[in-house]
Amino acid sequence: MDTPWRPLRHFVLKVHSRCDLACDHCYVYEHADQSWRGRPAAMAPETARAAAGRIAQHAARHGLTSVGVVLHGGEPLLLGPRRLRAVLEELRGTISRVCELDLRMQTNAVRLDEPACDLLLEFGVRVGVSLDGGRAENDRHRRYRNGASSHDRVRAALRRLREPRYRPLYAGLLCTVDAANDPIAVYEALLAEEPPRIDLLLPHATWDTPPPAPLGTWLTTFHNRWAADDRPVPVRLFDSIRSLGLGGPSQTEAVGVDTGDVVVVETDGAWEEPDSMKTTRPGGGATGLTVFDASADDVTELPAMRRRRAGLSALSATCRACSLVRQCGGGLTAHRWSRAAGFDNPSVYCDDLKELIIAINEHPGPVAGDLGALPADAFDGLGYGYGDAAAVALLAEAELAVNRALVAEVAGETAFGSRLLAELESQAPGVFDEVLRHPFVRSWAVSCLDGGRDCDPDWAAAIAAAVAVRAGLAAEVPVRAHGGRIHLPTVGFFAAPAAEVIVTAGPGSFTLRWPGGRTTVTAGGAARGWHEARWVTVDGVRILLEDADPYRDRLEHAATGHLDAAAAGGWSAALAGAWSALSLDAPDQLGGLRQGLRAIVPLAPAPDGTLRSATSRHAFGALGIAHTAAPELAVLLVHEFQHTKLGAVLDLIDLVPDDAGGDRLRVGWRPDPRPVEAALQGAYAHLAVADVWRRRADRNGDDQGRGLFRTYRDWTAAAIDALRSGDRLTPAGARFVGRMADTVNSWPG
Structure with a gap:
């Protein structure tokens, strides 16, 4: 299977393989794979040292700016304070020398007392807590082995996490969905704990061991109440489905095409696929490799990991034919399993996911600030750095209205x-x-x-x-x-x-x-x-090759004169080649380009041979570009079309406050400090360019492409951080740049 190479950036460390609860829906102890029985209870110091070294080696080898490590189990707090401190010191000391380390822990919280919180606070570990609702809902599954309730101790830990001192630790709640529980009661119980985020986990199931009841109605009921309350807290599953529908990233492996950048290290040092694979069969998720004999690069080359990076081609024919596949992505890989067909099935939750996706698509998002003529979904889709055909069509209509008003005034x-x-x-x-x-x-x-x-x-x-x-x-x-x-x-x-x-x-x-x-x-x-007038038709899109308009000289660089037939033919061929490149390297940009690209203005080439392109705020849909080869032209088309889209958004909505005119930001792509709006324009353009190079490098295995991706990504990420500091954005601007950040944060570190 020809799949793109992608570095790993999320690592799950099973620091303890036993648990102090006996949850009957646990995929580790209750499902097909029982390999935990033959593994050491706790991760040994030498194993933690080897794992940290492998992660640091991988980050250094591929220039990753950050990686995430989640301490998991079993129950990681069973490790005890002394051994837990040793593991944290090893991880921080080894990995932080190479890149930024995002440390997290997933826990049942029954042992999350004040000393544990102090230790986690010392090392900057954010904590996710498993909770299925109120007492009745939580105790349906999450009990001690003697049947006693764990609910009071979990709630006591959550009260502690809400205290000002420990609030920085609180990452969110993980709730396993059960159709037997009342979704509204679960929603209200989770919301009462004031979580920064809620994760809803579909109980792991396969076609051989299907779920006991449909979950679509449960999920849509929860979602609709949450939407009616104006989405008071992020819900990762819902937010990811909506983001994917707008061309943005997923925040979870449960939906969207699995990027294959998560790997597990067991207590004995074994490299494994994500834990959900344990529900498929004995040995599900096993790779046969360990941190002692194999690098993280070796893991990425395994057939199982290659399958996880194969995108739509790894999905069943049923999934590929579905209109919702880009949002669903076939669901979680493990949920597609059957002994008869392997993973060549839709998700066992296919009908449930369809019902939920349709419900989410029918509910527009909340409005933050004045979004003018743009619906929230169009605004957010553009904020992610893309914007589908419908969103760009709205911009084009708004720009037409501006043109009509201006022409009427002058005429x-x-x-x-x-x-x-x-x-x-x-x-x-x-x-x-x-x-x-x-x-x-x-x-x-x-x-x-x-x-x-x-x-x-x-x-x-x-x-x-x-x-x-x-x-x-x-x-x-x-x-x-x-x-x-x-x-x-x-x-x-x-x-x-x-x-x-x-x-x-x-x-x-x-x-x-x-x-x-x-x-x-x-x-x-x-x-x-x-x-x-010269018109070029590319893949059914009619584009004006504007070489004569007397007002085309509003661009930063000089335009060429009138083109002869040979030069115009060269442009036609180059645009056709660039369009083909975009179908591979920027497929999510094509819909918008079809709706908004109206004219190409040929520019005079730069004397030193560097690429040259430009746009004007007062010429929506016109891109000035000096002739170049198709691959480079594809990048310039995306770069400049970002400027024309954002210019149209700024015509409709104030993203930057009026009093920001004197503020200046340092940016990576220019030596001079830039005004806030100019920094936003540059970051928005470079976000899309980074995405082109990311896809191109993944497809070609190109080291130079990876280097360009990292350069543009880092420029964009730093600019986003600067834009989000202080009061440099309006509420709508903060929302827009937040969507940009979601996209950048979804990429490999």
Whole structure:
């Protein structure tokens, strides 16, 4: 199976393999794999040392900036304070020399007393606690071996975690779902513990050992109450499904395509797949490797781990054909298992996940700040760094409304413009809108309203003539030359022999007339002196190759002159190649590009041969790019389209407060400190570029690509941290940048 290589960044250490509770739904002790019986109860110091060394080796070898380690069991607190301190010292001392270490613990909390909390606080360990609801719900499964309740001791530990001193330890609650429990009672009991986050765990099951009852109604009932309460606390499963639906990342291996970046180290040092695999069969999850004889790199090359990185190709035909597959991702790998077909099945929870996903998709998210004309899901999808076709279509419609208002304001100052444009709009509204969507219509209007050096209000006549010509309407429009040319936006240009040319439009052709001469342009665009606008069609998308518009010079770099046929053909081929590259390296960007990309402005190449590209805030959908090869062109298309999307968002919604104008941020990609909005623009563009290089490096196994991914990722992450500090963002801006952070945090360290 041809799968991308990806480093591991999440490690689960089984520091103790026994438990002081006897939960009857536990996958370690109650399910198919019983290998715990032959393993040492506690992880020995030499095993912890070897594990820490392997993790540090892997992080150093692949330039990881951070890794996560979760202390797990059994019950990790059974290790006792002395041995637990030794393990924490080993992990911090070894791994922190190489990269940042995110240390966590998952516990049943019955031993989470004050000394334990002090120790965990000393080493910066965040704690997740297992709790299934109130007393009745929790005691259905989570009891001591003698049948006694664990609920009071767990709640006492949670009260301790809510104290100001220990609150930094509190990571959240893990609740195993049971259809026999009342979902509203469970929701209210969990919420009463004031958790930073809730994880809902589907009880591990396979097609050979299916769950006792459907869970779809339970999950949707819980979700709908949570949504009605305005989502008072993050719920990882729900948030991940919604994020995936908007093109964002998953926060859990339970949904979305498994990235295969989690591995377990058992108490004897054995490398294993995630614990959920223990529910499949005896030896489920075993790799045959240990930290004493194999590196983490060796683990990533195992067939089982390669399967976890195989994406949609690893899923059953049923899953691949499902419209919800990108949100569901086939569910948890273990839940697809059957003896008859292995993992070539949908999840045993397929119907439940479908019901939940549909419910989540029907509930828009809460609004943080004024999101203007953008629904919350569109806003968040754009914030993740993508934005699907529907979200970008909303931006395009909003930008059209801006163009219409600006054109009306300027045309109203001309002798005839406003009246003529109104008549043409009434006769051909669709064509009228298409011409007004032309990116440089707004550039012209803004130049006039700002008193620009080349302000020409009468260019409104050229817009009117373009509408009449494209619609084949009977109209006669006098158009003044601009720079020696008559340019009809989206139609073409004519080297004018006079200061004014009369454009007479009609069905199938139009005539250009001036004192002493005239020429007729047929539907094919053939006429002496007339140059038809160049359109390139790529995968069904029609893009204007804009080499003549007089207002295209609003970009940072100079545009080329008019292209000859060979140069235009070269652009067509390069764009086709770039589009093919994007289908592999930026598939989540294609929908937005289809809706929003209107024009490519060929730029003059840089004298030193470096790549060159630019956009203008006042030219939505126009990307200026100097000609380059298809792989590089693909990156530039994504980079610049991010700028045009964010510019449109900023037209609608204030992400940066008005009083941030004097603030400056240091960023990795520029030597000079940048204004807050410029830093946001750069971070947003580099987020998408990092994602391209991440996918490209995974696909090609390319060390140079991995290095570029890390560079862009680190630049983006640092800028996001700076933007989120202080009061540099509005509430909507904080939400938007938070979504950006979710995407960056989902990538390998």
